[in-house]
Amino acid sequence: MGTPCENACTKLFNCAVIDQPMDLCPGLDEDSRMAFIEGCIPTCADNPALRPIVEQQDDCTQLVNTLKGLSPAFADSCTDEGGMGGAGGGPGAPTEEEIQAIFNANCNGCHIGGESGELSLAAPFTADTVGVPSSQANLNRIEPGDRDASYLFLKITGRHLEAGGSGGRMPLGGAPLAEEEIEAIGQYIDSLE
Ligand code: HEC
Numbered sequence: 001m002g003t004p005c006e007n008a009c010t011k012l013f014n015c016a017v018i019d020q021p022m023d024l025c026p027g028l029d030e031d032s033r034m035a036f037i038e039g040c041i042p043t044c045a046d047n048p049a050l051r052p053i054v055e056q057q058d059d060c061t062q063l064v065n066t067l068k069g070l071s072p073a074f075a076d077s078c079t080d081e082g083g084m085g086g087a088g089g090g091p092g093a094p095t096e097e098e099i100q101a102i103f104n105a106n107c108n109g110c111h112i113g114g115e116s117g118e119l120s121l122a123a124p125f126t127a128d129t130v131g132v133p134s135s136q137a138n139l140n141r142i143e144p145g146d147r148d149a150s151y152l153f154l155k156i157t158g159r160h161l162e163a164g165g166s167g168g169r170m171p172l173g174g175a176p177l178a179e180e181e182i183e184a185i186g187q188y189i190d191s192l193e
Contacts, residue, residue: 093191094184100125102181106171117167130192137165144192153189156182 103111103121114120118135120128129141134151137160143149154160156177158169169176176182 094188096124096126096188099185099188102177102185106174106177106181110172116172134165136160136167137163139163139165142189142192145190147186147189150189153186156185 100123103125104123107121110116111119111121113122114128119141126142129152130144132141133139134141137151137154139149139151139154141150141152147153151160151163151165152170154163154165155167155170158176160167160169171177177185
């Protein structure tokens, strides 16, 4: 998960890449901007413009509030739906409702009623997933706090066979979920305790 500084920088970096970095953060000098774009994690603590921000702020809520003073547009991009949640369940982590919507749209033609894979993703999807053993592998479907140990996450990223699972990548027979949807599910799982 990294230090708060790394987490904060990951969040900033993701936001900056997603939302046209050049138009955001007018309070930052050009070198700082490039540090975002080229990977701010190794450099953030040494970056002159970022240092005071990351040193004084050790969680993403405060960080975003500080950024609002510099650039409201940038800060908003961190909290909008397209923004990245902070590691460890920061305020930007996707909500259960957002994840339910992804399942409803992509999975629940098959996963209502628990006939496919003995799994129901009907609302609330948490009932049949969080801490519930998979019927295909020796893992829980959702392991709170750990996407890579969550069989459901492995099923949507096509890594389920490596974990001793079976069957196809989900959605079965369809295109993979969009990258943002997969990342949202991963962040949601990582944010659970
Ligand atoms: C076209 C029907 C269909 C769709 C759409 C579909 N699934 Fe499945 N799913 C199945 C079937 C059938 C199985 C059991 C066979 C297999 O795994 O290939 C299964 C198995 C699973 C399992 C394993 C269950 C267990 O006990 O561990 C998971 C997890 C899963 N699906 C998640 C999803 C998710 C998440 C989505 C949406 C992103 C999705 N599925 C979309 C049909 C579907």
